[in-house]
Amino acid sequence: MHNHTEFCNAHYIKNADYIKFPFSASTIGPRVGAAALDMVGAALKVTKKSDSAMNFNSGVDFFDPQLLVDHTKDLLCPLPADYWIDSAVTYTNCGVTNTLVKPPERVVTMNQGSLEFMLSMGLQDRIVGTRGVPSGLDPIWPKYADAYNNIPVMTGSDGNSYPSEAEVTAANADFIFADWRSAFSEYAWNNDLKRQWTFVGECGGENSDFWPAGENQTYVDSGRAPGYELQGEIESYCRPQLHANGIGTFLSAVSCEDPTLRSSPTQQTLYDTITTMGEIFNVPTVASQLITEIQNDFIIAQQTLQEGAGHSLTGLLRGVAVVSPLGFRSAPPATMATRMGVS
DSSP states (O other): OTTOGGGTTOHHHHTTOOOBOOGGGSSSSTTHHHHHHHHHHHHHHHTTSOOOOOOOTTSOBOOOHHHHHHHHTTSSSOOOTTTTOOSOEEEEETTEEEEESSOOSSEEEOSHHHHHHHHHTTOGGGEEEEEOOOSSSSOOOGGGHHHHHTSOEEOOTTSSSSOOHHHHHHTTOSEEEESSGGGGBSEETTEEEEESOOTTOSOOOTTOBSSOTTOOOOBOOTTSOTTOOOOSBOOBBOHHHHHHTTOEEEEOGGGOSSGGGOOOSOHHHHHHHHHHHHHHTTOHHHHHHHHHHHHHHHHHHHHHHHTTTTSOOEEOTTTSOEEOTTOOOSOOOHHHHHHHTOO
């Protein structure tokens, strides 16, 4: 069709509204039901009628955009090189709204969790730096070890901290992804006299202060190690200022700057994060697939647990021991335990 001028102005040609349907699902067989469901979801997505998720277990999928561009470039109805890139994406994260004119291409990850999020979505080629992951206590997930070994490690100004302002700007980063709000605090987490982000000016703004706007209280974090308490400062964060300087950000919803905006560590919080990252990086298909994989993992874990019915199971959460004839060695996080029926 791309080589016939009568089709050039058809919206399905200009937008490449195509769906891959496996031959094995086109005849009588157990796959046809799942394929029908996936085909409906895919059709709604490509026509922008809905953002329905698909599990793709049937084999229904989309074509690789770059492959379509390459295959049509010499035809009468070629696809533009960037046809699949939607217009600007506006997202709100922890109450802070930002607009990206295009998907981020040069990302710095500030924590292991944010790094593994990027790797799980196949976005390692967009990472220009990350805080190092310790090899002992909590090493990188082995399935991502090879990808991690090819990512530049940023050591921070003290050799053992968040990637520094100098490292981030030298890498020409256009996006920062972090698990903890301290990555965006105005002052360094371990030095209340050292500004963490100097080039952005004074920090703070709507939903970017520990205290509500107008309350000029000081903040003492007595939970920090002795000598690292933050004293006499208003706890402000710099995400709005980073946005204004062309660096997008994403902060885990469980660690929002404003305590009233923080989400619980639930499955839905996890899936919402993946969905938003899919929108930001324009990989919604990957996001849908990842969500399905995680859901399936929970189902398998729950089924495995149910097979042990009648046995005692004592789960002590948050990193302490688990006593169980099933052989658990350490406690699952609250999200996993709740999903599996462990209380």
